[in-house]
Amino acid sequence: MTDKYRKVAYYPGCALEGTGHAYNRSTKEVGKALGLELVELKNWNCCGAMEVKNIDPKLQTFLSARNLKIAEDMGFETVMAPCNGCYHNLKKAEHDLAHDPASQQVVDRLSAKAGQTAYQPGHVTTIHALDWIRDAIGTEGLRARVRNSLRGLKIANYYGCMYTRPRHIFPEKDKGPGSESTSKPHFMDDLLEAAGAENVEYPLKTACCGGAHTLSDSDTSTRLVLNLLTTAEACGADVIATECPTCHSGLEMHQARAEKVFGKKTQVKILYFTQLIGMALGLSARRVGVHENFSDSRELLRARGLG
Amino acid sequence: MATPPAIADTVAAAADDVLASNVAGFTAALLASGEAVLDSWLRAHGRTPTHRQVEGFRLLALHRQAAGGEPSFNACRESCRELVFQCNMAAAADDMAGRARRLRLAGMVLTHLGLFVGGKLEDAGLGEFCCSSRDLRRRGEAGGVTGAAMQGN
Numbered sequence: 001m002t003d004k005y006r007k008v009a010y011y012p013g014c015a016l017e018g019t020g021h022a023y024n025r026s027t028k029e030v031g032k033a034l035g036l037e038l039v040e041l042k043n044w045n046c047c048g049a050m051e052v053k054n055i056d057p058k059l060q061t062f063l064s065a066r067n068l069k070i071a072e073d074m075g076f077e078t079v080m081a082p083c084n085g086c087y088h089n090l091k092k093a094e095h096d097l098a099h100d101p102a103s104q105q106v107v108d109r110l111s112a113k114a115g116q117t118a119y120q121p122g123h124v125t126t127i128h129a130l131d132w133i134r135d136a137i138g139t140e141g142l143r144a145r146v147r148n149s150l151r152g153l154k155i156a157n158y159y160g161c162m163y164t165r166p167r168h169i170f171p172e173k174d175k176g177p178g179s180e181s182t183s184k185p186h187f188m189d190d191l192l193e194a195a196g197a198e199n200v201e202y203p204l205k206t207a208c209c210g211g212a213h214t215l216s217d218s219d220t221s222t223r224l225v226l227n228l229l230t231t232a233e234a235c236g237a238d239v240i241a242t243e244c245p246t247c248h249s250g251l252e253m254h255q256a257r258a259e260k261v262f263g264k265k266t267q268v269k270i271l272y273f274t275q276l277i278g279m280a281l282g283l284s285a286r287r288v289g290v291h292e293n294f295s296d297s298r299e300l301l302r303a304r305g306l307g
Numbered sequence: 308m309a310t311p312p313a314i315a316d317t318v319a320a321a322a323d324d325v326l327a328s329n330v331a332g333f334t335a336a337l338l339a340s341g342e343a344v345l346d347s348w349l350r351a352h353g354r355t356p357t358h359r360q361v362e363g364f365r366l367l368a369l370h371r372q373a374a375g376g377e378p379s380f381n382a383c384r385e386s387c388r389e390l391v392f393q394c395n396m397a398a399a400a401d402d403m404a405g406r407a408r409r410l411r412l413a414g415m416v417l418t419h420l421g422l423f424v425g426g427k428l429e430d431a432g433l434g435e436f437c438c439s440s441r442d443l444r445r446r447g448e449a450g451g452v453t454g455a456a457m458q459g460n
Binding site: 161164165166183201203204205206207208210213217220223224227228230231234235 | 378381382383384385386388389393411412413415416418419422423425426429
């Protein structure tokens, strides 16, 4: 293990305290099992998700800048966000503050009004949970710690569209071997392969799940998700591994809705990658919150000796 | 409701030997169908679809054109590139099963592209839905909410 990321600031975000609770739980449990320390940001605020951005993007920049400033004031150089939306917004705030003086002015003004010191770019690096485990432990380090291999489990890795988009806010990606790819991301594949799983080729890794359509046009979301699910099954997957609470909830909910509304039943199970890694590390399914998932994978996991 | 391109269903239902014996024909049809999807988006927005190519593919040029000024459209960038990739892999595969498999994967990607763009077209009157979309009120920024919020109201 390297010291890099051994102890980082943790920004769970709102979803991980609600629908994505199992992701929060499994992320923390995996951290403990790997000897990695997460220190939750004190008094963090919502990142504004997608709603605030659509009304006032610079206000959203302030929301994320405030969280980055909290991390800095707590003495951290790195903040880890497991949610793609939070991760995206923190990265975007960092980028906008570094490249758009108007964004910095708004953050300065709103911070002063709130009686806070404004965040200045370049002080805190935002990472995803995938970066955290991969860079702190490494794939070989993870492989060495596996106690209950995922051998025989066929997995389609689904990253969603916000983990890599837009490319300009992720300057560390697409830097060749060892870096993450924005067109064909592979960090989750790498980790789950190290945990013993068999990754199937999945051509819709970064395709839209229709997350933001969910309320305004549920049928479109259901059809997009149904295609993600049927494609995963056609590729031979038993499980779709996720790394975003919004994608995860969308896949679970629209899997049920596809059966109810369109009469299309799919069998593929949906699990957070942290749940899969946790079980590979020897943690029980309950400990990583499998029972909290809407998609009931317990029978499959028991059959594979992972329950 | 968006309808997935018919060629995707044809490819999904075809036997391996049928697909493998006409890779060039199926890849051309899949790519043409993808281009038609993007054509429909551009025409619906009063724009003339380009006939240029990017990296040898009109599909990629159309995506670049469609995404101009429309950041949320970039969510289908990888679908377009994956469609091209799978078609290339189908052409390069040296066995029947491999060619058929690649064509089927391309069909699934094409279906997603059709659903995504169709969904966006359907909702065009409701505003942008995408997580990375521009703020809805940018067009009215001069006297709109953005300006007011920046004054700290």
